[in-house]
Amino acid sequence: MFWSWLTVLARSSVADESRRLKRYFSFLGRFFTQKQVEAEAAKDETDARLLELMDSNLALLPEDDRKLLQRKYLDREPVRQIAERTQLSEKAIESRLVRARQKLKERILEQLNHEK
Secondary structure, three states, X not given: OHHHHHHHHHHHHHHHHHHHHHHHHHHHHHHHHHHHHHHHHHHHHHHHHHHXXXXXXXXXXXXXXXXXXXXXXXXXXXXXXXXXXXXXOHHHHHHHHHHHHHHHHHHHXXXXXXXX
């Protein structure tokens, strides 16, 4: 009789522990899923804000710089082709691209630093 009671007690303890672990891992799964959703939402907001800043600051750049950046990054023209069309050297185009990107970066960072 004692052995039967001890067997039932052991089975019950194993079942309780199994249920407890199942609830715990279920909680962890929900917690991390929620954190991932929150992180994605924050990332989407950040990306939207950066795109907004990019568009507004691109409009403020001189027309030559803006067209150069658009050709390179939006139209995906190679530097060689841009150089041939503008009758400048590839190095000159690359230098202008560096300066235009730097101007754009400085303006965006300045605006981001002034936000709360």
